[in-house]
Amino acid sequence: xxxxxxxxxxxxxxxxxxxxxxxSRLLPGPNQSWLELFYDLAFVAAIVVLSSSYSNNxxxxxxxxxxxxxxxxxxxxxxxxxxTNRSTxxxxxxxxxxxxxxxxxxxxxxxxxxTLGNNTELVGPLYAVVLVCLALLFxxxxxxxxxxxxxxxxxxxxxxxxxxLFAGSPFYADEWYWIVWLLALAIIIYPGRSSNVDESIxxxxxxxxxxxxxxxxxGESFLKIGLVATEEPLDxxxxxxxxxxxxxxxxxxxxxxxxxxxxxxxxxxxxxxxWIAAHLPLQVSIMSLAVGLSLIMNPTIDAVEPGYxxxxxxxxxxxxxxxxxxxxxxxTTVGRRRARIHGVAAVVxxxxxxxxxxxxxxQEEGTAILAIVxxxxxxxxxxxxxxxxxxxxx
Numbered sequence: 132x133x134x135x136x137x138x139x140x141x142x143x144x145x146x147x148x149x150x151x152x153x154x155s156r157l158l159p160g161p162n163q164s165w166l167e168l169f170y171d172l173a174f175v176a177a178i179v180v181l182s183s184s185y186s187n188n189x190x191x192x193x194x195x196x197x198x199x200x201x202x203x204x205x206x207x208x209x210x211x212x213x214x215t216n217r218s219t220x221x222x223x224x225x226x227x228x229x230x231x232x233x234x235x236x237x238x239x240x241x242x243x244x245x246t247l248g249n250n251t252e253l254v255g256p257l258y259a260v261v262l263v264c265l266a267l268l269f270x271x272x273x274x275x276x277x278x279x280x281x282x283x284x285x286x287x288x289x290x291x292x293x294x295x296l297f298a299g300s301p302f303y304a305d306e307w308y309w310i311v312w313l314l315a316l317a318i319i320i321y322p323g324r325s326s327n328v329d330e331s332i333x334x335x336x337x338x339x340x341x342x343x344x345x346x347x348x349x350g351e352s353f354l355k356i357g358l359v360a361t362e363e364p365l366d367x368x369x370x371x372x373x374x375x376x377x378x379x380x381x382x383x384x385x386x387x388x389x390x391x392x393x394x395x396x397x398x399x400x401x402x403x404x405x406w407i408a409a410h411l412p413l414q415v416s417i418m419s420l421a422v423g424l425s426l427i428m429n430p431t432i433d434a435v436e437p438g439y440x441x442x443x444x445x446x447x448x449x450x451x452x453x454x455x456x457x458x459x460x461x462x463t464t465v466g467r468r469r470a471r472i473h474g475v476a477a478v479v480x481x482x483x484x485x486x487x488x489x490x491x492x493x494q495e496e497g498t499a500i501l502a503i504v505x506x507x508x509x510x511x512x513x514x515x516x517x518x519x520x521x522x523x524x525x
Contacts, residue, residue, distance in 0.1 A: 166229070167215055167340065171347060173233035177204055177240035178351050178418055184244040185422050186355075189442065194419070199309060200243040200254065201415050204236055206316050207261050209407065210290070211268065212340050216333050217279060218272040225271045232264040255300025255312070262294035262319070293318045332403075334396035341410055342392050348414045352380045352421035372427035375499040379424065382506045383417065383450060389513055390458055390469055397460040406460045413453035420446035427499055443498050444484040447506070451477035468516050476509045 181197050181204075211232070235257060242253045269287035273280050293315035300308055356376055397406050423442030455473035458466040483501055 166226070167212070168343070170211065170229055170233060171208075171343065173236045174204065174208055174344070175347055175351070176237050178348060179354065180237070180240040180244055182351060182355055182418060182422055185419065186425070189422075196251075197243065198415060199312065200240065201418060202316065202411060203258055203312070204240065205411055205414065206319055207232070207236060207258075207265065208344065210265055210286075210319060212337070213332075214265075214268055214272060216337050216340070218275045222271070222274075225268055228264045228268050228271070232261055232268075235261045235264065252301055255297045255308070259294040259298035259300075262290050262297065266290040266294065289318050289321065332396070338392055338396050341407075342388065345387055345410075345414060345417070346384075348417040348421075349380055349384055351418060352376065352424055355421040355425045358425075372496060372499070375496060375503065376424040376427055378503050379499060379506070382503065382510055385510050386454055386473075386506065386513070387413075389510070390454055390473075394458070394461045394463075394466065397462065399462075402460045402462065406457060409453050409456040409460070412449050413457070416446035416449040416453070420450070424499070427496060440487055440498055441484070443502065444480055444487075447502050448477050448480045448484070451480065451506075451509075465516055469513050472509050472512050472516075476505050479505050 178201075181201055185194065185197055211229070239254055239257045239261065242257060243251060266287040269283050269290065273283050276283070296311055296315040296318075300312070303311055356373070397403055419442065423446065426442065451473045455470040455477065458470040458473065460466070480502065483498075483505075487498070
């Protein structure tokens with residue numbers, strides 16, 4: 132056992148222009164956006180698997196293990212998204228690689244679930260194959276975007292290096308393997324040095340893709356609530372918790388799609404990198420929050436699992452901080468004002484968490500109401516900032 136417990140797109144610039152006769156004809160197939168949505172289905176399933184594993188084992192070591200796995204899966208999604216942002220996957224070979232990667236992502240999530248048996252030794256080698264598929268996808272993109280050949284080659288090479296590190300997981304000591312994994316992930320996402328990379332990004336498409344993935348993790352909250360509700364007789368389900376959980380998820384949706392998507396992709400390479408990175412803690416926290424919210428539906432949870440109030444407040448604190456960082460990347464007065472509101476909300480939730488920890492006054496419904504009040508107030512204040520009469524340059 133391991134130590135830690137172990138259409139939306141613009142037309143591609145090289146798409147065939149039949150009237151001028153330039154370019155090479157692409158094989159017919161569904162539009163890129165439909166392929167990407169199909170690709171996301173594998174991550175929906177993987178998130179459900181990780182959520183179920185978290186529900187069955189809520190210890191801190193196991194939670195840390197699942198956070199690493201979620202980060203690995205997120206990196207695979209991110210790198211594939213950045214590739215499809217720059218190049219279409221209309222040919223047969225890239226589509227086959229995409230489907231293989233989808234299947235492997237789900238297998239990685241299943242292997243990481245220790246409640247199904249100790250398969251954690253397989254996670255590293257399996258993820259290595261995911262990275263090999265990703266590297267091959269990058270190589271295939273050279274045919275459609277030859278002007279990005281230096282960037283693609285460099286990126287594919289770093290992905291292969293990371294794959295080798297993951298493939299060697301069975302030979303690492305249990306005390307050190309996770310350090311090697313984090314190093315490998317850093318090698319993958321380390322910014323490239325090639326010119327014209329930022330210029331090649333379709334900003335509208337990238338913002339839309341991150342919004343779609345955020346919708347997926349928010350939807351997992353509803354799925355988790357529904358599964359919990361069907362596990363118990365209707366008389367034993369706390370129906371008061373149902374509107375509370377829906378209200379909280381809706382407010383998070385409101386805050387993200389009012390703040391982040393409306394502002395668009397920030398200008399500047401460093402701001403864009405921070406913007407992308409801030410989505411990882413945001414989306415992982417939403418995943419873990421889904422399990423915490425599902426506990427509200429169980430009326431006996433106070434007597435059985437009183438310590439798991441952290442599963443509601445800690446993710447909400449992280450979500451507020453992530454939203455603050457995302458707003459700061461805009462570099463605007465409105466963004467800074469919004470960031471302050473999210474920062475204050477995070478502080479209020481943190482104080483509430485400390486007070487509950489000290490007093491031991493755990494009450495899931497009361498905590499949910501407190502979170503709704505705090506985040507709902509944030510949403511109302513941000514709405515005022517949207518008013519041109521308020522959002523003036525200071």
